[in-house]
Amino acid sequence: MERASLDRIDQSILAELTRNARISHAELSAKVLLSRNAVRQRIDRMERQGYIQGYTVVTGAPGQGPVSAFLMVYRKDRVRGSDVISLLQSIPEVVLCDVVSGDFDLLVRVEARSLERIQEIWEQIAAAPGVTDTVTAMTLSNYVRRGTAVQPT
CATH class of the missing domain: 1.10.10.10 (Winged helix-like DNA-binding domain superfamily/Winged helix DNA-binding domain)
Known part of the structure; x- marks a missing residue:
């Protein structure tokens, strides 16, 4: 559209x-x-x-946010790796997926209800055809968290 x-x-x-x-x-x-x-x-x-993209429900005890992690994903084919992107788009806990420059190809932020769910998602991504490796960094604390409202150009 x-x-x-x-x-x-x-x-x-x-x-x-x-x-x-x-x-x-x-x-x-x-x-x-x-x-x-x-x-x-x-x-x-x-x-x-696409100016408004998605709604989020955060469950759990008050004052506790979701568990989150960043996954750096390495793909076999940087140009034709759309199957990996399609998989990431299908996982509701994936809240960010950026193609980045440098050693790895994708930077993915996952927000889930538990560490176990983060591990399930990591296993799903790591086993995907087209993924050669992943590196995961767990979020320990948040100091700045801004909304993602689209600013008009």
Whole structure:
């Protein structure tokens, strides 16, 4: 789908959702001076166009975030390794996958409910055709965590 530019109202909706992703359509509509239905339609459109990508539920005891790790993935064929990317896209706990320069090919961030689930995901990725090696770094603490709201260009 073609990605149209965002107007002032779309930018306001994204700003409000970034501040409070749980805001109701009614409250959001009052803030941006549109009907609830118009706000819902704009949110639906921004989701289809990729400006809003995914929703996350974090389970566990209050104050405890998910367990996370970075996996550096080495592929057999850096150019034709789309099968590995397809696998990563199918794993819901994969929250980031970037193609990077340097020794390894992909930098993958995984956020899961447990260390056991991180290991299951690692085993799945390591066993994938096209993957030659992986290096894993577990996240020990988070000091900065920002939202991933898309900034209009």
